Amino acid sequence: MKRVRIALLGCGTVGSGLVELLARERRRILARHDVHLVIERILVRDVAKARRYVDRRLLTTSAVEAIDRECDVVVELVGGVHAAGAYVRRAIAQRRDVVTANKALLAACGAELFADARAAGVSIGFDASVCGGVPLINVLQRGLAGDSVESVRGIVNGTCNFILTRMEDGMTFVDALRIAQERGFAEAEPEFDVDGWDAAQKMRIVAAVAFDRPVVEEHVSGIRNVTPEWIGRARLGGNVIRLVASAKLTPFGVAIRVEPRELDANDPLACVREENNAVVIRSRAVGELTLTGKGAGAMPTAAAVLADVIAIGTATAAVRAQEAIA
Numbered sequence: 239m240k241r242v243r244i245a246l247l248g249c250g251t252v253g254s255g256l257v258e259l260l261a262r263e264r265r266r267i268l269a270r271h272d273v274h275l276v277i278e279r280i281l282v283r284d285v286a287k288a289r290r291y292v293d294r295r296l297l298t299t300s301a302v303e304a305i306d307r308e309c310d311v312v313v314e315l316v317g318g319v320h321a322a323g324a325y326v327r328r329a330i331a332q333r334r335d336v337v338t339a340n341k342a343l344l345a346a347c348g349a350e351l352f353a354d355a356r357a358a359g360v361s362i363g364f365d366a367s368v369c370g371g372v373p374l375i376n377v378l379q380r381g382l383a384g385d386s387v388e389s390v391r392g393i394v395n396g397t398c399n400f401i402l403t404r405m406e407d408g409m410t411f412v413d414a415l416r417i418a419q420e421r422g423f424a425e426a427e428p429e430f431d432v433d434g435w436d437a438a439q440k441m442r443i444v445a446a447v448a449f450d451r452p453v454v455e456e457h458v459s460g461i462r463n464v465t466p467e468w469i470g471r472a473r474l475g476g477n478v479i480r481l482v483a484s485a486k487l488t489p490f491g492v493a494i495r496v497e498p499r500e501l502d503a504n505d506p507l508a509c510v511r512e513e514n515n516a517v518v519i520r521s522r523a524v525g526e527l528t529l530t531g532k533g534a535g536a537m538p539t540a541a542a543v544l545a546d547v548i549a550i551g552t553a554t555a556a557v558r559a560q561e562a563i564a
């Protein structure tokens with residue numbers, strides 16, 4: 239049995255989901271993967287805040303204490319770029335494996351962090367950073383490791399999909415956005431989502447994982463120009479409007495597009511409603527593969543984080559076993 243000690247940085251929506259999920263799944267993970275996962279320290283800003291399922295003795299406001307204390311994996315769920323970046327750099331410098339759900343951090347300095355991690359001989363798991371509970375990154379990195387990916391296209395922004403499906407039901411853009419904000423999955427400043435930039439950032443990460451080629455073309459337009467009339471006309475033909483993000487290999491490199499598209503009812507993306515995500519991967523040997531599910535939320539995102547922690551734990555256990563045999 240391998241004991242894997244976790245320093246958890248951040249205990250908000252996803253971090254507290256991780257604490258709860260780990261409490262629920264710990265015994266099954268031990269039985270199936272032979273890995274015993276233990277949270278050693280939890281970094282927060284406010285130790286006095288009420289937190290369900292959390293052992294308050296583990297809380298600290300000192301990142302140095304959380305990261306430098308003996309641990310095997312640093313799980314970064316703080317969010318943002320500045321502090322989170324400093325924590326991840328420190329974790330790598332201390333030769334800790336890292337798991338993060340932080341798309342913004344990877345977009346801002348992913349290349350530098352991955353180079354540092356390679357040099358330090360540690361890994362960075364980031365499945366949760368794109369499409370939350372949909373294991374897209376893991377499928378591209380592991381499931382399709384033996385195949386050549388040709389294109390990835392999908393609905394990767396839950397806020398836009400929620401707004402478009404509500405508009406299909408007759409609601410205005412403004413009312414649909416307000417409900418998404420009330421339910422907590424649209425930001426108070428929604429421009430990044432509704433103008434397509436969140437989807438584009440996700441596709442840049444997807445492109446880096448799926449293809450060994452640079453991005454040579456990027457077109458981004460959001461859903462502000464989707465009118466009730468367009469939705470109504472599409473509906474007459476049995477079609478729907480969705481914000482589709484795609485990354486595709488061209489002879490020159492990777493082309494990324496994010497734009498509202500009219501989809502035929504038979505398209506696997508057409509039946510995806512509300513804040514759900516879906517991705518269609520086309521690869522040479524497998525053909526078309528569709529993944530659908532929750533692209534955000536405490537438990538789905540925590541499940542993706544936990545899967546990365548288990549993968550790191552089992553890989554480290556295998557290396558240690560080989561070293562012991564040698």
Ligand SMILES: NC(=O)c1ccc[n+]([C@@H]2O[C@H](COP(=O)([O-])OP(=O)(O)OC[C@H]3O[C@@H](n4cnc5c(N)ncnc54)[C@H](OP(=O)(O)O)[C@@H]3O)[C@@H](O)[C@H]2O)c1
Nearest residue numbers: 248249250251252282283284315316317321339340534535
């Ligand atoms: N929420 C989702 O559904 C979702 C889905 C996919 C990916 N993600 C990504 O997951 C990450 C976490 O998101 P979240 O929604 O869980 O965020 P959140 O609810 O805002 O939680 C952030 C946590 O980090 C702590 N924190 C913030 N700044 C800190 C700092 N400078 N030093 C120490 N601790 C700090 C906060 O402490 P306090 O609790 O004391 O305030 C809180 O516990 C983000 O990168 C986000 O993009 C989230």
